[in-house]
Amino acid sequence: TQLLEQSPQFLSIQEGENLTVYCNSSSVFSSLQWYRQEPGEGPVLLVTVVTGGEVKKLKRLTFQFGDARKDSSLHITAAQPGDTGLYLCAEKPSGGYQKVTFGIGTKLQVIP
């Protein structure tokens, strides 16, 4: 099972600040997903990145997949309290039955 490392584990910032969280692996990702989990709810998929070097934007969120497909980052511009939650990266393997492996997550708190 691939090991996914996320950093930082905890982040507390003021509204309006920018932040970046990271997801790294010891081996190449087939594809990489980012989920957000709000308190009391299940994770919700934000994006899937597949191609090395790929960049995807979702409003104020920018997702980047490393050229070597061993790392990914999520950058949030001008964070808002609604961005508070647990951000999880996950590897979705190619082929076979879908057995997604999750990182531990980055717990983000945005203070108004």
Next chain:
Amino acid sequence: DVKVTQSSRYLVKRTGEKVFLECVQDMDHENMFWYRQDPGLGLRLIYFSYDVKMKEKGDIPEGYSVSREKKERFSLILESASTNQTSMYLCASSLNLDSPLHFGNGTRLTVT
């Protein structure tokens, strides 16, 4: 919108009890999954099912079993609950191998 419904948000059970966690999805998804989520350990896959009456072990199946008699329902069974099974349990479903996971809101189980 896909809806994955877990029958209980909170459960308190005693050591040794047999516990049933129920999950129902309303979108005719092929695949269903049970994860547990623990602080510092992230989401870990217990069991998954890719078809009715089919099941596959995940990363931590010990102490658990599952049942999928109908396509829309996937049950997780703790044969004899133990305190180390106190956790948040998340059910998920996906349409096929290439589609994202849709999670329920979780069942927080406490075993005393």
